[in-house]
Amino acid sequence: MKINLFADSACDLPSTYFEENDVTLIPLRVQIDENDYEDLVNIQPKAVFGEIRAGKIPKTSQASPQIIEELFTNLAKSGDSGIYVAFSSELSGTYSTSVMVRDQVKEQYPTLDLTIIDSKCASLGLGLVVRQVVEMLKNGASKEIIVSEAITRCQHMEHLFTVEDLEYLAKGGRVSRASAFLGGLLNIKPLLHVEDGKLIPIEKIRGRKKLLKRILELMEERGEVLSEQIIGISHGDDEESALEMKQLIQERFHPKEIYVNMIGSVIGAHAGPGTLAIFFLNQPPKTT
Numbered sequence: 001m002k003i004n005l006f007a008d009s010a011c012d013l014p015s016t017y018f019e020e021n022d023v024t025l026i027p028l029r030v031q032i033d034e035n036d037y038e039d040l041v042n043i044q045p046k047a048v049f050g051e052i053r054a055g056k057i058p059k060t061s062q063a064s065p066q067i068i069e070e071l072f073t074n075l076a077k078s079g080d081s082g083i084y085v086a087f088s089s090e091l092s093g094t095y096s097t098s099v100m101v102r103d104q105v106k107e108q109y110p111t112l113d114l115t116i117i118d119s120k121c122a123s124l125g126l127g128l129v130v131r132q133v134v135e136m137l138k139n140g141a142s143k144e145i146i147v148s149e150a151i152t153r154c155q156h157m158e159h160l161f162t163v164e165d166l167e168y169l170a171k172g173g174r175v176s177r178a179s180a181f182l183g184g185l186l187n188i189k190p191l192l193h194v195e196d197g198k199l200i201p202i203e204k205i206r207g208r209k210k211l212l213k214r215i216l217e218l219m220e221e222r223g224e225v226l227s228e229q230i231i232g233i234s235h236g237d238d239e240e241s242a243l244e245m246k247q248l249i250q251e252r253f254h255p256k257e258i259y260v261n262m263i264g265s266v267i268g269a270h271a272g273p274g275t276l277a278i279f280f281l282n283q284p285p286k287t288t
Contacts (some may be wrong), residue, residue, distance in 0.1 A: 084098060
């Protein structure tokens with residue numbers, strides 16, 4: 001039985017990755033000037049960052065229940081099996097909606113075999129898990145083993161990120177307006193991580209050099225056998241900073257691979273241009 005893989009656009013992998021690896025895209029939505037777009041379908045991240053820089057404030061929403069229902073119904077009719085690794089339930093309603101829709105589709109098609117995983121991850125933290133599932137599918141692993149490994153990786157995925165301008169986080173309610181104003185004056189950059197699926201500020205650091213140094217220190221403290229890992233770096237339309245971070249990580253940890261990609265439209269709408277995020281495992285990766 002074929003195993004179909006579903007992933008939503010919050011995994012921040014490019015549209016070409018979905019196409020080339022037979023991954024079914026579930027697009028989250030972005031609204032700009034009353035116009036609705038589906039992430040990676042009829043709008044790309046770079047366009048969203050351009051609108052933000054032009055002063056627009058995009059709104060975002062979870063994936064369409066109608067699209068999810070259509071995809072799950074097609075899976076049920078095909079008789080194939082499915083795995084959906086979903087964006088953190090703490091950051092989007094897409095996971096809970098997909099569970100509800102699956103249960104509704106199952107009433108009409110009782111043989112539907114679809115496992116939905118609440119990743120508690122975001123951006124390339126989720127994307128690295130999706131990439132691992134793709135590799136396991138190519139290697140012919142069983143669904144049980146794939147689901148188990150995906151859940152384990154989700155539980156042990158570290159997210160470290162910072163933003164260029166605290167104002168974007170202030171608009172999203174992550175920091176106060178006063179903090180954002182002060183941060184801009186004093187060149188203070190927040191360092192955040194994800195804890196149980198939620199965005200949590202951990203430190204405020206003054207100056208870019210100190211910030212990058214601290215990220216490397218935290219990677220060393222939290223990471224396990226980084227030399228055998230695929231490290232993820234996502235950026236808010238700032239490839240130069242991402243490549244600088246890539247070089248620093250390469251020189252210090254010599255990982256198996258460093259995968260760099262732009263942050264997607266939905267997460268980028270909240271984090272803003274200039275965001276820099278790093279993803280790695282806090283336990284040794286299994287070889288598959």
